[in-house]
Amino acid sequence: EPEVTQTPSHQVTQMGQEVILRCVPISNHLYFYWYRQILGQKVEFLVSFYNNEISEKSEIFDDQFSVERPDGSNFTLKIRSTKLEDSAMYFCASMSGRTYEQYFGPGTRLTVT
Amino acid sequence: DAKTTQPTSMDCAEGRAANLPCNHSTISGNEYVYWYRQIHSQGPQYIIHGLKNNETNEMASLIITEDRKSSTLILPHATLRDTAVYYCIVSMDSSYKLIFGSGTRLLVRP
Numbered sequence: 198e199p200e201v202t203q204t205p206s207h208q209v210t211q212m213g214q215e216v217i218l219r220c221v222p223i224s225n226h227l228y229f230y231w232y233r234q235i236l237g238q239k240v241e242f243l244v245s246f247y248n249n250e251i252s253e254k255s256e257i258f259d260d261q262f263s264v265e266r267p268d269g270s271n272f273t274l275k276i277r278s279t280k281l282e283d284s285a286m287y288f289c290a291s292m293s294g295r296t297y298e299q300y301f302g303p304g305t306r307l308t309v310t
Numbered sequence: 311d312a313k314t315t316q317p318t319s320m321d322c323a324e325g326r327a328a329n330l331p332c333n334h335s336t337i338s339g340n341e342y343v344y345w346y347r348q349i350h351s352q353g354p355q356y357i358i359h360g361l362k363n364n365e366t367n368e369m370a371s372l373i374i375t376e377d378r379k380s381s382t383l384i385l386p387h388a389t390l391r392d393t394a395v396y397y398c399i400v401s402m403d404s405s406y407k408l409i410f411g412s413g414t415r416l417l418v419r420p
Contacts, residue, residue: 201353228405228406230407230408232408232410234351239410239411239412240348240354240397240408240410241410242407242408242409242410245405245406245407247405252404252405253403253404253405253407286351288353288354290353290354292406297342297359297406298344298356298359299354299356299406299408300356301353301354301355302353303352303353304351304352304353
């Protein structure tokens with residue numbers, strides 16, 4: 198069964214460093230998402246991406262964040278200059294658009310020290 | 311903010327049906343009701359969704375009241391592996407984004 202994959206599973210970085218979180222969505226899906234979950238808190242929407250552009254972003258998704266679909270298969274989230282409060286699980290999700298259920302990856306745990 | 315209200319926690323015995331309620335009294339006519347669950351810290355998992363009619367799939371059944379102001383997710387024969395946080399989400403904007411609330415923590419007892 199096709200699934201969303203994410204790499205790395207765990208990333209440790211120092212404050213101020215750039216990180217890139219990678220996702221491979223399900224191959225024929227057209228809608229892509231990033232969510233995050235700070236330990237013990239709710240899952241929060243960050244950004245949605247469709248037709249090679251951002252379709253919606255939350256207040257969390259400020260100028261420090263960017264997304265790309267560089268090669269038609271990967272979907273990346275970049276945090277330009279990480280802060281301590283960026284420590285969280287980051288989940289990628291994709292959706293076909295023929296049906297409207299989102300499939301989530303296993304997440305990347307980002308720890309900013 | 312989430313548009314739904316769910317109990318904080320519930321429990322049921324293994325093998326019995328788990329009935330998880332959700333209130334969504336401000337739902338609009340074109341909004342779907344989605345159910346997802348999150349087992350421990352894994353990625354959320356889609357369970358089922360519906361608009362007006364009751365729905366059933368291999369995982370669960372979804373019962374939506376006639377006025378659409380509430381729904382119930384039914385896991386017909388709960389197993390220990392169904393222990394998770396269950397989220398009821400109302401959504402139908404152009405990006406199809408999901409706004410998660412706090413969900414219901416379901417504990418299935420042996």
